[in-house]
Each structure stands twice: as structure tokens, then as C-alpha cells.
Amino acid sequence: LSPQQARRRHEFPMQHVAKATESVLFQLARGMDWDEATCYENWLRELAKTNFSDHMRIIAAGS
Numbered sequence: 001l002s003p004q005q006a007r008r009r010h011e012f013p014m015q016h017v018a019k020a021t022e023s024v025l026f027q028l029a030r031g032m033d034w035d036e037a038t039c040y041e042n043w044l045r046e047l048a049k050t051n052f053s054d055h056m057r058i059i060a061a062g063s
Contacts, residue, residue, distance in 0.1 A: 013055055015050075016047060016050040016051070016052040016055060017047075019046075019050045020043065020046040020047045020049075020050055020052070023046045023049070024037050024038065024042065024043070024046055027042075
């Protein structure tokens with residue numbers, strides 16, 4: 001999902017991580033089971049909704 005090295009510290013996708021975390025917290029607040037909300041697959045699904053992979057591809061390509 002990420003390049004081997006981010007060239008600059010500001011390239012780390014904190015916005016994507018924060019949005020995914022917020023989404024998981026909302027799921028928990030709405031009553032989703034802890035194990036279901038925090039499972040690996042759910043984290044991947046929520047990160048995908050933030051276009052995390054596209055962002056990291058752009059960084060890796062040097063654009």
C-alpha cells in the first residue's frame with residue numbers, strides 16, 4: 001500500500017489514516033462489534049474509501 005520510503009515527512013498519509021480511524025470510531029459508536037470494526041479487512045476497506053492507495057501510488061511515482 002505504501003512506497004518503500006516517503007521522501008518527505010509530510011508525505012505520510014495522516015489525513016487518510018485519520019479519516020479511516022474516524023470511520024471506525026463511528027462504526028463502534030453505532031454499535032458495531034469491536035472485533036468486526038477493528039479487523040484487518042475493515043481497516044483496509046476504510047482506508048480504500050479514503051483513496052489511500054491512489055495517494056501512495058502518486059507519491060511512489062514521484063508526481
